[in-house]
Amino acid sequence: MAQQANQALPNGHPLEEYVIDRQLSLGGFSIVYLAKGADGKQVAIKEYLPNSLALRTDGQVMPIISAEHLGAFRYGMKCFFEEGRALARLSHPNVIRVLNFFRANETVYMVMEYEHGRTLQEFIQKHQGHISERFIRGVFTRMLNGLREVHSHKLLHLDLKPSNIYLRADNTPVLIDFGAARQTLSTDQPMLKPMYTPGFASPEHYGSRKDLGPWSDIYSVGASMYACLAGSAPQAADERLKKDSLTPAMIRWDGQFSDRLLEIIDWCLNLNHLYRPQSVFALQKALVETVTPPQSKSSPHWLNRFVDKFKKAEK
Amino acid sequence: MRFTIYQESRQGGRANNEDRTSYCYSRDALLMVIADGMGGHHHGEIAAQIAVQTLADSFQREAKPSLADPFRFLQKAMNNAHHAILDYSSRRRMKDSPRTTCVACLVQDNVAYWAHAGDSRLFLMRNGRVVAQTKDHSRVRLLLEEGMITEAQAAVHPDRNKIFSCLGSPTPPEIEFSRKTPLAHGDVVLLCTDGLWGVTSGELMAVSLKGANLLQAIPMLLTQAETKGGPHGDNLSAVAVRWEEAYVDEASSAISTQTMALNEVTTRLEEFGRNPAYKSDLSDDEIERAIEEIRSTIEKYTPNK
Ligand SMILES: Nc1ncnc2c1ncn2[C@@H]1O[C@H](COP(=O)(O)OP(=O)(O)O)[C@@H](O)[C@H]1O
Ligand SMILES: [Mg+2]
Numbered sequence: 259m260a261q262q263a264n265q266a267l268p269n270g271h272p273l274e275e276y277v278i279d280r281q282l283s284l285g286g287f288s289i290v291y292l293a294k295g296a297d298g299k300q301v302a303i304k305e306y307l308p309n310s311l312a313l314r315t316d317g318q319v320m321p322i323i324s325a326e327h328l329g330a331f332r333y334g335m336k337c338f339f340e341e342g343r344a345l346a347r348l349s350h351p352n353v354i355r356v357l358n359f360f361r362a363n364e365t366v367y368m369v370m371e372y373e374h375g376r377t378l379q380e381f382i383q384k385h386q387g388h389i390s391e392r393f394i395r396g397v398f399t400r401m402l403n404g405l406r407e408v409h410s411h412k413l414l415h416l417d418l419k420p421s422n423i424y425l426r427a428d429n430t431p432v433l434i435d436f437g438a439a440r441q442t443l444s445t446d447q448p449m450l451k452p453m454y455t456p457g458f459a460s461p462e463h464y465g466s467r468k469d470l471g472p473w474s475d476i477y478s479v480g481a482s483m484y485a486c487l488a489g490s491a492p493q494a495a496d497e498r499l500k501k502d503s504l505t506p507a508m509i510r511w512d513g514q515f516s517d518r519l520l521e522i523i524d525w526c527l528n529l530n531h532l533y534r535p536q537s538v539f540a541l542q543k544a545l546v547e548t549v550t551p552p553q554s555k556s557s558p559h560w561l562n563r564f565v566d567k568f569k570k571a572e573k
Numbered sequence: 574m575r576f577t578i579y580q581e582s583r584q585g586g587r588a589n590n591e592d593r594t595s596y597c598y599s600r601d602a603l604l605m606v607i608a609d610g611m612g613g614h615h616h617g618e619i620a621a622q623i624a625v626q627t628l629a630d631s632f633q634r635e636a637k638p639s640l641a642d643p644f645r646f647l648q649k650a651m652n653n654a655h656h657a658i659l660d661y662s663s664r665r666r667m668k669d670s671p672r673t674t675c676v677a678c679l680v681q682d683n684v685a686y687w688a689h690a691g692d693s694r695l696f697l698m699r700n701g702r703v704v705a706q707t708k709d710h711s712r713v714r715l716l717l718e719e720g721m722i723t724e725a726q727a728a729v730h731p732d733r734n735k736i737f738s739c740l741g742s743p744t745p746p747e748i749e750f751s752r753k754t755p756l757a758h759g760d761v762v763l764l765c766t767d768g769l770w771g772v773t774s775g776e777l778m779a780v781s782l783k784g785a786n787l788l789q790a791i792p793m794l795l796t797q798a799e800t801k802g803g804p805h806g807d808n809l810s811a812v813a814v815r816w817e818e819a820y821v822d823e824a825s826s827a828i829s830t831q832t833m834a835l836n837e838v839t840t841r842l843e844e845f846g847r848n849p850a851y852k853s854d855l856s857d858d859e860i861e862r863a864i865e866e867i868r869s870t871i872e873k874y875t876p877n878k
Contacts, residue, residue: 332855339863346870357875359867361860506755509820517704525752533644533750 264289264307264321265314273367274360276303286310287334287437292372300372301357306338306365320364335366337437342368344413344439352404354424354434370434375427377434378482379420386489391515393429394486398479399545401431405479406538408433409472415439416470418478419458420485457481457491461529464496473531476541480526480534487511487523498529518547574603574680575817579787582810583795585768585802592766592810593621593673595629600638602681604628605812609693609766611672611739620658620671620741627654628677643679644750647688651675651740651748658741672741676707676764683820685754685762690738690746696775697754698761701783703775705754710738710747734767755820761787761813768809769794772801787813 266281266289267273276293282302283290289305307314311331312321323331345356345368358369378397382389401423408415415422417438424432460477462469477495484492484507493504507515507523522544528534535541584590591610598604608624610617631650640646654675662670674691687695692709708714712735713727722730738747756762761782770778773794782790791813798809 329854332860335860336855336863339867342867343863343870346867347874349874349876356871358871359864361864366860366864506753506820509755509757512757521705521752528753530642530644533753 264309264312265316265318267291267305267319271319273303274362276301276369278303288338293369302370302372304368304370306335306367308334312365323364338366338368341436341439344408344411344436345370347411348407348413350404350407352400352430352432353407354432354436373424373426373432373434375425375432377421378423378425378431378486381425382420382486382489387487389486391519394483394519395545397423397425397429397431398483399542401433402479402538402542402545404431404433405475406542408439409475409538413439414470414472415475415478416463417455417458418475418482419455419491420482423482456494456496457485459495460531461495461499462531464499469531471531472537473534476526476534476538477528477531479541480523483507483519483523484527487515492527495529502529518544574598574601576603576680576814577787577817578603578605578812578814579791580605580810580812581792581795583768583799583808585799585806585808586804587806587808589618590808591618591621592768592808593618593625594764594810594812595625596812596814597629597632599632599636602632602636602639602643602679603814604632604636604677604679605762605764605814606675606677607693607764607766607810607812608676608740609674609691609768609808609810611674615667615669616671617673619661620673623657623661624651624654624673624675624740627657628675639681640679643681643684643686644688644753647677647679647686647750648748651677651688651690651746655740655746659743662741670741670743672739674736674766675740678762678764680756680762680814680816683756683816683818685751685756687751688748690740690748691736692734693764693766694770694775695751696761696763696765696770696778698763698775698779698782699757699759701780703779705751706775707749707751709736710749711736728771733771756816756818758817758819759784760816762816763811763813765811766807766809768802768807769798769811771807772798782813787815 264284266284267278269278269280271278273293275296279292279294281289282292286309289307291303291305293301293303295301307321308331311327311334312323314321342356342359345354349355355371356368357371360367405415415433415436417435422433422435424434426432458478458481460474462474481492487507498504507520511520526534526541535544578596580594580596582590582592582594591612593608594606596603596605606625606628608621610621628650631646631653635646659670674693676687676689676693676695678685678687678695685697689695689707690710692711694709695707696703697705712732713722713730716722717724717727727733740746763778778794781794791811795809795811799806802809
């Protein structure tokens with residue numbers, strides 16, 4: 259079924275205290291604009307406008323939402339609120355900052371700090387197969403700082419992929435697009451079924467989702483690293499569950515990157531979530547491989563856990 | 574599957590041998606196990622025997638001819654072995670349960686999976702180099718990792734036999750799993766007890782096993798180690814396999830299906846908009862409240878505004 263694409267608001271259009279400069283992207287769920295605030299500062303504004311449910315034709319401002327679609331439209335709005343809620347609580351240099359949230363034109367808008375740069379996906383496409391190990395380690399280590407912050411708020415991103423990792427001009431990464439982010443421990447409301455992206459979504463995304471956890475985002479991190487080397491997305495997890503034809507990184511790039519990096523990628527891409535790094539910290543630790551400096555005092559708690567093994571004792 | 578395999582256990586200078594080794598294979602899967610019974614606890618050899626037996630029995634039951642989930646198999650079988658030891662000691666009303674280390678490795682579809690508790694080791698050797706090995710659950714390894722002692726100090730450290738995870742102790746074992754590791758043609762996987770690795774480094778063994786016939790090279794290594802261990806040397810055991818196949822790519826058509834261009838990747842809105850379950854009667858009031866809540870959170874978390 260062909261779908262008519264939504265029209266963006268025109269350049270120069272005033273929206274609350276902002277003026278639209280131009281459209282940055284048009285997705286199935288939303289449109290992102292570059293705009294200017296009253297203080298002249300540039301911002302990025304994300305407009306909730308799901309293609310299949312709301313239609314804005316050329317020259318219109320108000321989208322048309324049929325009565326039949328209103329329920330689904332409002333359901334999606336709930337997801338958009340989740341994104342706002344998630345981001346509002348996060349204040350971290352590697353996570354996009356949300357500045358404002360408002361309602362207008364029958365829909366809702368999220369205002370973010372505007373970042374100059376490009377997505378990791380654009381970077382991968384430009385440098386097909388020529389991304390250095392140093393770059394990968396650098397970008398992912400810092401990106402994981404942001405993800406750690408996300409997880410420490412009991413949130414999961416759930417849509418990590420190169421097109422949702424933004425690179426500033428100096429290549430520092432920023433996590434964007436929390437459209438699928440969910441609170442892990444909210445028991446009061448049923449978990450909204452988030453969207454996912456084939457190739458980057460973990461196997462848990464496809465199942466009952468009760469197994470979703472930090473390790474699910476970690477799978478996506480592994481898939482994103484894999485994509486940096488391959489230049490394209492790895493085989494989708496649901497297909498891998500049927501017949502796994504994903505060549506391990508250890509085999510595919512043997513000798514071209516350090517064994518350690520390749521091993522880490524394969525570790526993250528384990529289909530069974532129990533055998534992936536269980537926390538971002540564990541993954542980061544493996545990725546930076548810092549030599550732990552000598553410590554002056556030992557912690558006594560683990561000393562007690564030792565059992566004697568008097569194997570060498572003579573009988 | 575194509576491989577050569579060899580196992581041997583020696584008493585060293587001890588009065589009895591508390592090491593146990595085993596391997597078994599089906600058409601499509603191979604299991605190798607080594608357990609080192611702990612002498613300070615009576616009947617270490619019983620614990621080692623139960624461990625090796627339990628793993629081998631599980632394999633014979635489940636590998637028909639391959640295992641659905643190799644890691645899960647290892648996890649279950651090692652836990653079962655742990656409980657079997659505890660059951661044994663409670664049936665005999667033993668004051669102190671016998672204990673053992675355990676390292677086990679499964680190979681299936683040219684991929685190796687291993688798990689261990691304690692200080693018996695697995696080394697994966699490729700082209701005369703150690704490319705992966707288990708990390709001992711021992712106090713000296715922790716001290717080494719924290720930089721408190723050097724390798725040389727570790728080798729003679731009085732606590733070098735103290736381990737913090739084993740099968741059969743009242744506290745459940747900490748079982749550590751490997752990553753899913755594809756094997757290349759000629760790879761050697763060596764499982765051994767500390768009687769061997771304690772006197773011969775993994776690097777040295779990798780060099781002497783490079784391209785060698787395991788059926789001759791392993792007994793030689795054991796003899797050398799036994800000599801080095803001296804008249805009071807520890808029990809020493811090894812199971813080694815040389816893999817004669819490689820993890821190969823599936824037909825090249827597999828590649829074309831997996832390499833979806835990045836720019837074709839679309840976010841799938843799962844049933845959203847079509848499934849009647851995904852509807853909401855969010856009222857205008859609720860929308861206002863949600864926005865209010867988000868705005869006040871932004872306020873709260875915006876530094877110096
Ligand atoms: N804060 C921002 N600064 C600059 N560009 C942005 C910002 N937020 C989004 N974009 C651009 O818009 C695109 C889509 O945004 P995203 O939040 O991922 O929405 P979608 O749900 O449509 O994927 C991004 O890939 C990026 O190019
Ligand atoms: Mg996006």
